[in-house]
Amino acid sequence: MMLDFYGWATPNSNRVSIMLEELGLSYRVHPVNIRRREQFAPEILALNPYGKIPILVDASGPETLVLFESGAILIHLAEQHGQFLPTRPRERAEALKWLMVALTSAGPFTGQAHHWTELAAERPEVAVRHHVGLVARVYRVLDQRLAVSRYLADDYSIADIALYPWIARHLWAAQSLDDTPALGRWYEDVGARPAVIRGMQVPAGAKLE
Numbered sequence: 654m655m656l657d658f659y660g661w662a663t664p665n666s667n668r669v670s671i672m673l674e675e676l677g678l679s680y681r682v683h684p685v686n687i688r689r690r691e692q693f694a695p696e697i698l699a700l701n702p703y704g705k706i707p708i709l710v711d712a713s714g715p716e717t718l719v720l721f722e723s724g725a726i727l728i729h730l731a732e733q734h735g736q737f738l739p740t741r742p743r744e745r746a747e748a749l750k751w752l753m754v755a756l757t758s759a760g761p762f763t764g765q766a767h768h769w770t771e772l773a774a775e776r777p778e779v780a781v782r783h784h785v786g787l788v789a790r791v792y793r794v795l796d797q798r799l800a801v802s803r804y805l806a807d808d809y810s811i812a813d814i815a816l817y818p819w820i821a822r823h824l825w826a827a828q829s830l831d832d833t834p835a836l837g838r839w840y841e842d843v844g845a846r847p848a849v850i851r852g853m854q855v856p857a858g859a860k861l862e
């Protein structure tokens with residue numbers, strides 16, 4: 654087995670587990686329970702000094718690669734396997750633009766909204782409104798895009814893979830997909846892919862509580 658995946662039942666981890674499943678790769682799963690702070694164990698910090706998951710160790714090439722940051726892992730796997738990231742300039746630009754929206758807006762904004770709406774000991778209204786508003790704005794632009802395109806880029810790509818596990822947590826950011834019907838249609842469409850269903854269940858039995 655050449656691939657070692659470190660993750661938990663989290664949206665950023667599920668990006669990578671979905672990609673591994675989409676590519677049909679065999680990989681070893683190392684559960685890292687972030688609620689028990691296992692991300693700060695010395696063996697995890699040795700792989701990612703930031704103490705965050707997902708992490709992928711890829712020993713399939715001439716040199717072993719240690720990758721962290723879900724976006725870097727998705728791009729690496731897509732390029733290595735020639736799938737889910739087009740090579741033609743216009744199509745590639747389309748996929749990368751939407752990938753960056755998922756990586757830098759949809760994911761982090763939803764994570765922050767979750768903090769302020771559910772996790773924080775204090776929930777100041779100004780913080781809740783600000784972060785929920787940021788998510789609502791990105792949902793609107795995703796909805797507009799998906800009203801004219803089946804996927805974020807021309808074909809199913811790592812942009813969709815990066816976005817899906819965060820839209821699966823729309824309740825974290827007090828969003829209803831009824832308000833964004835094209836995003837709702839995309840969510841059902843992508844969520845019916847067998848690899849997505851499998852990837853969302855890795856690591857088996859993990860729960861983010």
Ligand SMILES: N[C@@H](CCC(=O)N[C@@H](CS)C(=O)NCC(=O)O)C(=O)O
Nearest residue numbers: 663664665687705706707722723724
């Ligand atoms: N930008 C990073 C974010 C990684 C991240 O924040 N992962 C979360 C789980 S989704 C984590 O490890 N949280 C534990 C912590 O920050 O200590 C990525 O996309 O991989």
